Amino acid sequence: MLEELARTGRDPATNGYLRDAWSPPELELREWFAGEAARRGLDLREDRNGNLWAWWGDPAREPGVVTGSHLDSVRQGGAYDGPLGVVSAFAALDVLKNRDFRPNRPLGVACFTDEEGARFGVPCVGSRLLTGMLTPERALTLKDDEGDTLADVLTKAGRDPRGLGRDDETLAQVATFVELHVEQGKGLVRLDRPVGVAQAIWPHGRWRFDFHGRADHAGTTRLPDRDDPMLPFARLVLAARDAASRRDIVATIGKVRVSPNNANAVPGLVSAWLDARGPDETDVRALVEELRPLAAGAVSEESWTPVVDFDHGLRERLAAVVGGDKPAPILPTGAGHDAGILAAAGVPSAMLFVRNPTGVSHSPEEHAEQADCQAGVVALASVLEELCR
Numbered sequence: 001m002l003e004e005l006a007r008t009g010r011d012p013a014t015n016g017y018l019r020d021a022w023s024p025p026e027l028e029l030r031e032w033f034a035g036e037a038a039r040r041g042l043d044l045r046e047d048r049n050g051n052l053w054a055w056w057g058d059p060a061r062e063p064g065v066v067t068g069s070h071l072d073s074v075r076q077g078g079a080y081d082g083p084l085g086v087v088s089a090f091a092a093l094d095v096l097k098n099r100d101f102r103p104n105r106p107l108g109v110a111c112f113t114d115e116e117g118a119r120f121g122v123p124c125v126g127s128r129l130l131t132g133m134l135t136p137e138r139a140l141t142l143k144d145d146e147g148d149t150l151a152d153v154l155t156k157a158g159r160d161p162r163g164l165g166r167d168d169e170t171l172a173q174v175a176t177f178v179e180l181h182v183e184q185g186k187g188l189v190r191l192d193r194p195v196g197v198a199q200a201i202w203p204h205g206r207w208r209f210d211f212h213g214r215a216d217h218a219g220t221t222r223l224p225d226r227d228d229p230m231l232p233f234a235r236l237v238l239a240a241r242d243a244a245s246r247r248d249i250v251a252t253i254g255k256v257r258v259s260p261n262n263a264n265a266v267p268g269l270v271s272a273w274l275d276a277r278g279p280d281e282t283d284v285r286a287l288v289e290e291l292r293p294l295a296a297g298a299v300s301e302e303s304w305t306p307v308v309d310f311d312h313g314l315r316e317r318l319a320a321v322v323g324g325d326k327p328a329p330i331l332p333t334g335a336g337h338d339a340g341i342l343a344a345a346g347v348p349s350a351m352l353f354v355r356n357p358t359g360v361s362h363s364p365e366e367h368a369e370q371a372d373c374q375a376g377v378v379a380l381a382s383v384l385e386e387l388c389r
């Protein structure tokens with residue numbers, strides 16, 4: 001299945017993936033999801049927020065155990081972040097069917113929409129809308145780089161944007177959620193284990209810093225006469241690195257918009273997105289406050305995700321099921337996931353990580369060996385079996 005997906009949305013120049021939410025490649029992946037559901041005789045549903053659910057059994061009668069992930073990618077992303085969890089979910093169901101296992105409760109495969117937030121800037125849009133962590137009012141007005149709003153994009157994709165919003169009915173169908181994910185670090189490599197269980201997700205957020213200046217001619221404007229927003233922006237980049245390193249947390253400026261973006265003009269506006277994360281919310285918040293004055297107060301919080309400490313009982317239980325006589329390692333992560341959003345909303349949730357030999361993610365270098373992917377599927381199948389007994 002991963003090989004089949006590998007063709008969709010790949011940029012041949014870099015081998016990275018471009019799978020923005022609701023873009024043609026992502027729509028193609030959603031079709032693929034529907035096909036895999038149909039092939040297995042699962043009932044397919046798209047909820048009001050564009051998340052996909054494929055059910056074995058009827059969750060309207062009794063809440064079920066759900067596994068899955070997402071199919072969108074960061075720009076120039078890898079092949080595993082997201083798809084590995086969806087593919088492993090279908091493969092784990094196949095393992096259970098081959099074992100003649102009959103689940104005692106409904107079992108579902110989920111694909112959350114716009115997990116990465118590559119297009120509109122806010123991550124986990126599908127699960128945030130579902131749980132009410134993002135309001136439809138705000139979501140609908142989010143704009144992509146072309147200036148199209150999420151409402152425009154949904155309408156173009158044949159969806160009704162008026163349906164967006166907290167969906168208690170769908171949420172009530174999820175008794176437990178388990179997301180399998182490629183590890184985005186080298187924890188499992190260091191421990192020499194193929195599969196691990198998530199302990200916690202660091203609190204994290206995104207902030208947009210707007211630096212206003214005055215666009216002007218690059219040849220005729222004397223330096224003292226310029227109001228160049230690129231200078232305070234450059235100070236921000238260095239200050240963010242310094243502030244993060246003093247607190248032993250991480251801060252990244254990976255997205256910048258320069259306007260009007262002419263080689264021969266002083267810019268009029270520079271917008272920079274700061275992503276900051278760390279084990280302790282206080283440090284992350286303090287970093288943002290330290291940096292805020294650099295943009296003369298023009299700072300907006302684009303998203304915030306509180307710390308997620310996954311259900312202790314569930315993670316221990318999963319570690320025991322996955323590891324056999326030697327419980328699987330339980331690891332923290334700095335990456336955000338839909339499982340974290342569901343956990344924050346009170347749904348008992350857990351994650352499995354599959355070893356990534358490069359440790360690299362959000363990049364074409366991201367990798368998982370075939371044998372480890374198989375170990376992940378077997379682990380996930382055992383977990384589902386345990387939870388559906």
Ligand code: GLV
Pocket residue numbers: 115116123334335336337
């Ligand atoms: C998503 O993968 C994130 O952690 O930013």
Ligand code: MN
Pocket residue numbers: 074081116362
């Ligand atoms: Mn990701």
Ligand code: MN
Pocket residue numbers: 070081082115181337
């Ligand atoms: Mn992911």
Ligand code: MN
Pocket residue numbers: 115116335336337338
């Ligand atoms: Mn993520």
